[in-house]
Amino acid sequence: MTKIIASVILVFFYLQITAQDAREIIQKSLDLINGQSNQGEMEMTLVRPKYTRSISMKSWSLGNEYFLIYITAPARDRGQVFLKRQNDMWNWMPNISRMIKIPPSMMTQNWMGSDFTNDDLVKMNSLVEDYHHKLLGEETVEGYVCYKIEMIPKPQAAIVWGKMIIWVARDEYYQMKAEYFDEDFQLINRMEASEVRQFDDRKLPAKLVMTPLNKPGQQTIMNYLSLDFDVDLSDSFFSQQNMKSIQ
Amino acid sequence: MSSKLTLAWRSIWRNKKRTYITLSSIVFAVIIATFMRGLQLGSYDKMLYDAIRSTTGHIALMDKSFWDNRTMDNSMELTPELEQALDQDQKIELWAPEISGGCLASVGNNTRGVVVQGVDPDKKDAQIKFREKLIEGSYFEHHDQSIMIGKDLAAFLNVGVGDTVVLLGQGYMGMTAAGIYPVKGIYDHPMAEFNRRMVLMPLAAAQYLFFLEGRVSTVNLVLNDADDIPLKTEFYRSKIDTATTEVRNWESMNRDMLSAIESDNFFGRIMIGILYMVIGFGIFGTILMMTMERKREFSIMMAIGMQDYKVITQVILESLFIATIGAIVGLIISFPIVYFYSLNPIPVPEESAQLYRDLNMEPVLSISSEPGYMVAQFGIVLIISLIASIFPLYNIMKFNIVDIIRGRQ
Numbered sequence: 001m002t003k004i005i006a007s008v009i010l011v012f013f014y015l016q017i018t019a020q021d022a023r024e025i026i027q028k029s030l031d032l033i034n035g036q037s038n039q040g041e042m043e044m045t046l047v048r049p050k051y052t053r054s055i056s057m058k059s060w061s062l063g064n065e066y067f068l069i070y071i072t073a074p075a076r077d078r079g080q081v082f083l084k085r086q087n088d089m090w091n092w093m094p095n096i097s098r099m100i101k102i103p104p105s106m107m108t109q110n111w112m113g114s115d116f117t118n119d120d121l122v123k124m125n126s127l128v129e130d131y132h133h134k135l136l137g138e139e140t141v142e143g144y145v146c147y148k149i150e151m152i153p154k155p156q157a158a159i160v161w162g163k164m165i166i167w168v169a170r171d172e173y174y175q176m177k178a179e180y181f182d183e184d185f186q187l188i189n190r191m192e193a194s195e196v197r198q199f200d201d202r203k204l205p206a207k208l209v210m211t212p213l214n215k216p217g218q219q220t221i222m223n224y225l226s227l228d229f230d231v232d233l234s235d236s237f238f239s240q241q242n243m244k245s246i247q
Numbered sequence: 248m249s250s251k252l253t254l255a256w257r258s259i260w261r262n263k264k265r266t267y268i269t270l271s272s273i274v275f276a277v278i279i280a281t282f283m284r285g286l287q288l289g290s291y292d293k294m295l296y297d298a299i300r301s302t303t304g305h306i307a308l309m310d311k312s313f314w315d316n317r318t319m320d321n322s323m324e325l326t327p328e329l330e331q332a333l334d335q336d337q338k339i340e341l342w343a344p345e346i347s348g349g350c351l352a353s354v355g356n357n358t359r360g361v362v363v364q365g366v367d368p369d370k371k372d373a374q375i376k377f378r379e380k381l382i383e384g385s386y387f388e389h390h391d392q393s394i395m396i397g398k399d400l401a402a403f404l405n406v407g408v409g410d411t412v413v414l415l416g417q418g419y420m421g422m423t424a425a426g427i428y429p430v431k432g433i434y435d436h437p438m439a440e441f442n443r444r445m446v447l448m449p450l451a452a453a454q455y456l457f458f459l460e461g462r463v464s465t466v467n468l469v470l471n472d473a474d475d476i477p478l479k480t481e482f483y484r485s486k487i488d489t490a491t492t493e494v495r496n497w498e499s500m501n502r503d504m505l506s507a508i509e510s511d512n513f514f515g516r517i518m519i520g521i522l523y524m525v526i527g528f529g530i531f532g533t534i535l536m537m538t539m540e541r542k543r544e545f546s547i548m549m550a551i552g553m554q555d556y557k558v559i560t561q562v563i564l565e566s567l568f569i570a571t572i573g574a575i576v577g578l579i580i581s582f583p584i585v586y587f588y589s590l591n592p593i594p595v596p597e598e599s600a601q602l603y604r605d606l607n608m609e610p611v612l613s614i615s616s617e618p619g620y621m622v623a624q625f626g627i628v629l630i631i632s633l634i635a636s637i638f639p640l641y642n643i644m645k646f647n648i649v650d651i652i653r654g655r656q
Contacts, residue, residue, distance in 0.1 A: 046421060048420070048421075051320075051420055053420045053422075074422070076423075077422060077423055080423065095425055095426065095427075096425045098353070098413060100415075112421060112422075113420065114421065
């Protein structure tokens, strides 16, 4: 009897450890990507069956709470700003002088016609807090040995995915690959990272490709052109006032 | 033959009352049937005519994916060559390029989802007499960067002529389509949806808003003669890149309407069928009466050597006479009325007019004055009278002449 109890406790203990581990791995990978604060420039390319087009932007973020994106090209979209402040998100449209609040229900909408959702962009949901994590094993992705982590959303979290699987490089903590499943556990989107290079004080994949599997010929490629970490930013930078004046 | 006709003619007037009763029931039936059928066919014609003229055209050119997925990405290129071909085409009454896309229309704190349509102002006027529907402001011009909105939308957004409305939507290649536009005119369209959710702007302005330079959603062609549809379909198929673009005909674009018409038509036919069944029994009764009354007469004629088939022809001629006269009189009475109302559609009383508007129909009752269905009434009445005389004739053949003459039957 004692043996059984001991083994049950042991199993629980083991599960506890692995859960902690998976969660920590995700946390570490996020710390690597976000830093305390960061500032960057990126280019997003939309590949569609009928055309391809690019959007250029600058971004600033502070911790997990504050995030701001400024569109620099194409000309007609230039000046659009997206701001996330804690749990709220806004979109400033200079050509119609409108500040639009993006409600939580629109977090799963495509962002600027891409395959990234608003949520992917501003990371409204926390990969750490809003999911249960489970380490499934190790696999090699793009030459990196990765932890394969299954993430099931917590019931109260406002997440559309039924589950996610993320591959995080074991030694480098890069998020090399992610798969998004719907409520029926059908694979919907796949994100793949590649082209690791030096950004400021650290190395990171410079290219993210999001492929929706139910839409043939469609893809969104995000290229990081520059990223600076631990830059001097205060929360007052992430204000509606600043959205209108930022360049 | 002519003596037979004379004989039949005289026979039916031997009992005038009976003949008049039968005649009046036939006349009444023909009038009611013509009216019912005319209203039905007329409303179908009007629905289709309106749909073809104001929206789809007889044929339309569009991107292959547009019909199922009406986004800006599924727009088509309107090349100068195609435009030229359309302009020079003698068989086209009018062709209208069109852009349509969903947007949010917003003024202050009032926002509503609307359909923004980019149209050619002159062609839109030719299509639906749009200029007449203007109730405030002035009509838009080709180069305007302004919009026309329906009166219900104007009331909802609380705007008048000269006020600005923000439009926000998604343009070609997923770009953000956003702009501020002054209201140039406010219109009152008989269709409710038009007043509530439609924003019209000149084609060029819409092309700029949605990043569609040189592109349109559809090109709708209204032909002079619907018989040219196959010919023109072939012709424009040769003018476009068939890998990406297609030519659609109005049947495929108005499928919902056609199937609604088909089911409505089915029930309409049942109603008319019931009406004619009632009439049929009336005629049946008359003919039966006619033969029974004259049992003795027929029996004596047969006894002195007249063949049954001659008697039968006589009875048939008589019933055909009554039916023909009834149908002709019925048509003579109903035709002028139908014709008058086909030129002057009956306005629906205001209480039920709203229902029509909510169904996106103009609140008028139109009657078709196609001669075809009226002539059909004529044929139907004749056939009914023939069918109704089968039993009475069968009866004649079974006469027991001796018993009848002796008065035992």
